[in-house]
Amino acid sequence: MTGPAATGPASAPGEPAAAPVRRDAEATKAAILRAARYFLVRRAQADVTLKAVAERAGVSPPLVLKYFGNKDALFARVMSFDADADALLNAPLAGLGRHMVRYVLAAQRDQGTDPLLRIAFAPLHGDQGDILRANFRAQVTERLAGRLTGPGAGPRAELAVAALVGLGVMYGIARGTHLRATDIDTIADLYGPLVQAQLTPGG
Template sequence: MNATEDPAPAADADADAYADAGSGSPVGPEAGTGRDAIVRAARRAFTLRPYAEVTLRGIAAAAGVSPSLIVKRFGSKERLFNTVADFGPAADALFAAAPDALGRHLVLTMVRLRDELRGDPLLRVVFSLGNEDERTLLRERFRAQVTGRLADSLTGPDRELRAELIAGQLLGLGATLSLHRPDGAGTRTPPERLAELYAPGLQRLVDGED
């Protein structure tokens, strides 16, 4: 693919709303000129449009950088997509707590990552509008890096089911905060209060209590 291709036409309004909910990024140029700005712009682009319609020029314009800088840092659109499709770093942060404190940690870390990444670290697996191959890749990565990893760390019965339910609750939290921004009650609530209300249900699934 030529790095100087013209940007794809705008997607419809519904797709744009999904992309904003999934990425948390504002419409318009992304702030910053470094790797994080490129990844944020790419995350939104790959969520908003099918892979074939995404161009490095369009991502560069959104990130406020040159297409050549993206090529220098990532090499190709495929490698940039693989970076965006990697849930491993988010999982490292989300699961970095002892089992008896994991529920609270999950809520607080989800809120922190959303602030640091300027977008939700998991929702792109739900909102991606790519073709079947891309959606399949995202789902497989999510299962291996998030739900599968979590299931392996749990003890007791129904580990896989509990891991999927925990992941679903995290996705639900992210979707709720995204859909009600910028002035919803969740955005006005301190993270500790969110954890107080939301973490007990997560912790019960972690513990495997009846």
């Protein structure tokens, strides 16, 4: 089942009209969430309008309301790390470090979003930032700690995630030229063992 058509780019006079771009409901919701994430790491939630989110997603504001109900509900979804954590942690523990490094880089390269980097902008969001921090702890670091064995699982999980957040900053915000010119599998081979050392120390 397809959702409402999104308007394509305007045509110049004398040119054939551009065909409307049609998206199914899941693709439309994903585009809206990507747009909301884009703004979440650039300005305070209170300063983001549904109109701005809709324009970036290429949909109408009523369509945002149709899928998410209101602005608070939309940003509650954006402030959850559940879906990203499912993918981030979806590997056997013995190879999880490399998997997580590769997932962070592939998400930035292919989707233009980082699964973890929203947490760096929690101070922008006042009380909502506390929700972001609580979600991050419960859905990412504590969930990872629950998979680890041996002493110090909590600190080790936080150090592993810190390494991933730092990588995301260098790749996506500082836009390190050497990193961005390097194949992500090569980076995963180089950086994965650093993360893995916290997950399975001595192993």
